[in-house]
Amino acid sequence: MDANLRFWRAEGQSFFQRFLLWSDALDPLLLLKSTNEIQRTRLLIQNNEKTLSEPIQNNQTKQAFLLSLSSIHPDTDKIIPVLFRPPAFMPITLPLALPLAFMNRYVLKSSLMQLVVRKLLPAPLFGLTSAFTVAMVRSPEFENGIEVMDRNGKVIGVSKKAGEKAVMETALSRGVLFGTTFFLPEVLMYCVQRARFVKNPRALGSVRMFVIMSVLAGMLPASFSMFPQCGEIKRADLEPEILSSTEETEFFYNRGI
Template sequence: KSIFFSFLFKYGTGGLIFFFSSSKASVHPDTGKIIPVFFRPPAFLPVTLPLVISSSLQLKAKQIFLCQFAFHVYTTGFTLLNGNCTTKDEENSLHQKQILLGVGAVSYASVLGAFPFFFMNRYTLKSPVTHLVVKRLLPAPLLGLMSAFTVVAVRSPEFENGIEVMDRNGKVVGVSKKAGEKAVKETALSRGILFGTTFFLPAALMHFVER
């Protein structure tokens, strides 16, 4: 982390791009393919956190939809490019099934994220309780849930086909569906918790400031 921030402080955006491009995470461990710069693990939080915070500060359904659409497009692309590859996946370099699932998941998650605000504005629900639920309480768990949902949707081939399991020496010893299921569950859970809590913090802070 100290290396990352020293690059950012000393060289600015150019140094940040160099840091990402020179990272060991630039090559996918399963396929050996080069991962695009802004979809590498070091870029994940610097890209996603501003999108989450920006989305949490919006009040109109259209603005929320656009922010969450951009967020889900990026996280889904990141998941697609960094997920484990199964034997069947390697036969199809374009991952057509995952791309199709990703498009559907992004669309669904973006619409659902903005729907409570659209519903409130459409039917002019202005009671304090409605505002509290729709603007303060509902968006954070909804974003967390949708973040987990997109992970499961895009990486579903991992628990359907299984992923390669290696021994301590890095030698492939077989393919396991349980390992694939565990990997997807852990990633989905971590994404849900990370972005759900991140989305909630600005809203909670503004609530206490307004009081």
């Protein structure tokens, strides 16, 4: 089993553990690490004899794993292109708040249209679009399946059911991420305006952008942590042709992001 997945199995058992790990692994400063540094870190991890059966106490080792989680694809063991690494998610996603800024700047004539277009429509629209995009991009996993492993990391076959489970979990987490990111700021801004915390109307735009950034920064690790990175699937949920080759009862797969 890949070192990244072994790390997730050892350190990411609960939502809170995964949230803390993703909070560190999504640090945009990790994008500045050079290829040589990433390769040296990966080699250090691979040469480490620790089995990861218990939480890591060495902070240097944990930092090495964070760089590996944010830069290395666990299936191919190759360095992920910078724009597709998890730490790049927020810098790339944040500009998608921009259309709301324009919609809030220009007032529509109909109050009902304002309610629908500016308040009600963005959250479900972006949530569904994000989930649909994940499903489309990873559609080959529906058709071809993904590798499943036993608890020792040995690949025992390729499962379409595991692929479906991995894609659906990831699509749901993206829908929650963007749906919440566009819904919660509207609720918070409504409270701010009702309480009149901001006296200057022109400052509301800046406050709105700050709120959106804050919600996005919190929702990124939260959505990534909804499901374990090293997913688990029961024997009864796998294809018969896979089960015929092993007596194991629990199997694991890389859920992806």
